[in-house]
Amino acid sequence: MESLGENGRIQVSQATADLLDFAGKGHWVTPRDHPVQVKGKGLIQTFWVEPKAAANCHYRHPKRDSNGNSASSSTTIEMPLSRTTNITSTNVKSDRRIDWNTDVFARIIRQIIARRNKSCSSHNSLLLEKDSQRHCRESLLFSEKETVLDEVKDIIDFRGYQKLYQRAHEDPDSIVVDVVVLQQLRALVTNIKESYHDNPFHNFEHACHVVMSTIKLFSHCSPSSSLSEDVDQTHGIFRDPLTQFACVFAALIHDVDHPGVPNARLLEEKAEIAVKYKGKSIAEQNSVDVAWAMFMDEKFIELRKTLCSDGSELKRLRQLVVNSVIATDIMDADLKEWRNARWVRAFQERTKNKNENIQDITNRKATIVIEHIIQASDVAHTMQHWHIYRKWNERLFMEMYDAYRQGRSDKDPFETWYNGELGFFDFYIIPLAKKLKECCVFGNEYLEYAQKNREEWEARGNEIMSELSEKVRRGRRTIKSW
Numbered sequence: 001m002e003s004l005g006e007n008g009r010i011q012v013s014q015a016t017a018d019l020l021d022f023a024g025k026g027h028w029v030t031p032r033d034h035p036v037q038v039k040g041k042g043l044i045q046t047f048w049v050e051p052k053a054a055a056n057c058h059y060r061h062p063k064r065d066s067n068g069n070s071a072s073s074s075t076t077i078e079m080p081l082s083r084t085t086n087i088t089s090t091n092v093k094s095d096r097r098i099d100w101n102t103d104v105f106a107r108i109i110r111q112i113i114a115r116r117n118k119s120c121s122s123h124n125s126l127l128l129e130k131d132s133q134r135h136c137r138e139s140l141l142f143s144e145k146e147t148v149l150d151e152v153k154d155i156i157d158f159r160g161y162q163k164l165y166q167r168a169h170e171d172p173d174s175i176v177v178d179v180v181v182l183q184q185l186r187a188l189v190t191n192i193k194e195s196y197h198d199n200p201f202h203n204f205e206h207a208c209h210v211v212m213s214t215i216k217l218f219s220h221c222s223p224s225s226s227l228s229e230d231v232d233q234t235h236g237i238f239r240d241p242l243t244q245f246a247c248v249f250a251a252l253i254h255d256v257d258h259p260g261v262p263n264a265r266l267l268e269e270k271a272e273i274a275v276k277y278k279g280k281s282i283a284e285q286n287s288v289d290v291a292w293a294m295f296m297d298e299k300f301i302e303l304r305k306t307l308c309s310d311g312s313e314l315k316r317l318r319q320l321v322v323n324s325v326i327a328t329d330i331m332d333a334d335l336k337e338w339r340n341a342r343w344v345r346a347f348q349e350r351t352k353n354k355n356e357n358i359q360d361i362t363n364r365k366a367t368i369v370i371e372h373i374i375q376a377s378d379v380a381h382t383m384q385h386w387h388i389y390r391k392w393n394e395r396l397f398m399e400m401y402d403a404y405r406q407g408r409s410d411k412d413p414f415e416t417w418y419n420g421e422l423g424f425f426d427f428y429i430i431p432l433a434k435k436l437k438e439c440c441v442f443g444n445e446y447l448e449y450a451q452k453n454r455e456e457w458e459a460r461g462n463e464i465m466s467e468l469s470e471k472v473r474r475g476r477r478t479i480k481s482w
Contacts (some may be wrong), residue, residue: 004036010049015219017047018103019212025051026096044173097208098193101252102186104211108248109185109306110175111241116309117175147277148285151322154342155360156367158240177306184303191294195256200398202258209392210251213380217373218244220442235366242313243370246320250374253291254325258283261403263331269408281329288325292318320370327371328378330428342368347439369439376436376446382429382453383446389453393421394468401472414469418461425454 005011012020017029028051035043145151196204218238237243259266263282266274277285295304308314329335346364376383381392397417403409413420433447457464 004038004046012047012049014045014047015215017049018100020049094193094204097204098186098189101189101208101211102182104215104248105185105189105245106177106182107172108241108245109177109181110172112245112307113175113177114172115241147280148288148322149277149281149326151319152326153319153323153367155363156316156319156323156370158237158243158363158366178302180302181306184300188294188300188303189252192253192256192291195290195294197258197260199258199260200402201392201396202255202260202399206392206395207252207255210254210374210377210380211248213377213384214248214251214373216380217377217442218247220445235362235369237366237370242307242317243320245307246317247324247370247373249317250321250324251377253287253321254284254328254374254378256287256291258287260399261408263329265403265408281326281332281335284326284329288322292321323367323371324374327375330375339368339371343435365439372432372435372439376432379429379432382425383433383449385449386453386456389457390464397468414465418457418465421457421461422454425450425457430454 011032012029017031020026020029028049030048030050032046032048035045038044192207193204196202196207259271263274263279266282267279271282273286274282294300304314308317326335327339342364346361346368381389397413400409400413400417404412429450430447433450436442436446437444
């Protein structure tokens with residue numbers, strides 16, 4: 001990108017421009033007048049980042065057509081200083097997050113359509129002409145199991161789908177998604193947002209942060225120029241856009257309807273959902289059921305038809321979502337023991353089981369990597385910059401403190417938080433970051449940040465807790481931007 005830039009100017013990709021827009025800095029971004037030719041990528045739209053534009057009270061943003069695609073020109077809207085505070089209002093922030101997530105999903109949908117058009121166009125065209133209600137009836141396929149947890153699989157079968165990776169496909173940027181599909185997509189994201197409670201931590205903003213972190217992990221595994229090398233490196237999962245959609249969708253819904261207290265407390269209180277899910281992965285199973293019921297609503301039929309050409313793809317989408325969301329339950333001892341055994345079998349055992357073929361071995365690795373993507377994304381604040389860690393750490397503390405004050409927790413978090421964070425780093429975060437590296441898909445960045453944040457917390461944690469105690473004493477509930 002540097003060789004294609006200009007002196008004194010910052011050039012970024014579409015993905016970075018979207019992240020800036022999500023962070024409320026869309027007025028910094030201006031699209032280049034013409035696409036640029038990038039080696040290995042072809043013609044792509046890039047953007048200039050101009051932070052000083054904000055000082056001139058101009059709101060600059062990429063123009064988008066009805067499909068959410070970036071245009072090649074920019075629009076400048078004069079905004080008086082007195083109105084700039086409206087940009088940060090709750091409603092505007094919420095709408096911006098909804099729009100950003102909609103754009104993320106729309107880009108993946110274009111990839112799905114592009115892959116399908118070249119890979120099996122004749123097969124899918126026949127399927128898509130069938131009665132649209134078929135996709136509503138597909139929901140019956142998932143009533144065979146008593147609970148969501150019963151659906152979790154050791155290995156998700158990618159057989160048949162990985163063969164599509166090697167086939168040519170259309171340029172996703174050339175795909176025009178039907179406006180009805182985009183409208184249904186935005187409505188679904190809006191419904192998901194409205195299903196989150198106003199918890200300090202487990203809220204829609206956290207879900208968006210997990211989505212952003214999931215996308216970042218995917219970007220670390222962008223396909224290389226060598227197809228065979230890439231499939232071997234990532235176990236095939238990053239060339240399947242439906243898998244990407246499932247992972248991002250799981251990230252968005254993983255805490256839907258979260259009650260703001262841990263599963264253990266729900267079990268103690270004998271909550272209705274605790275009984276329903278037999279005391280296992282309570283919040284996680286509930287999130288899947290609530291979100292999937294929304295997704296399967298008849299009003300989203302065109303969206304489902306676009307995503308999944310038949311029942312087998314819909315089943316695979318659900319299986320990926322189920323495994324991913326249940327993976328965020330890191331406190332269940334049985335699940336932890338099972339996952340550790342799977343990891344050893346997939347990545348550490350030297351001898352191969354004679355009863356397993358190479359496809360099963362690859363599928364197991366792919367399944368585990370997918371689960372680790374959302375596990376890492378769910379706690380990504382611990383493996384990112386210090387100020388991000390502090391922000392979300394404080395929010396989680398306040399959620400636990402609220403539960404304590406409401407009589408829904410027996411422990412005052414002020415008494416346990418400092419040492420608890422050290423233990424969390426030592427026994428979960430750092431081992432997880434090491435696995436990201438050991439699975440040969442991700443680099444060393446997450447481990448380095450985790451270790452640095454752990455060191456910083458050990459040195460400054462007690463001081464930070466004293467500051468937090470003073471803030472609580474004064475009744476300050478606003479999370480400070482560190």
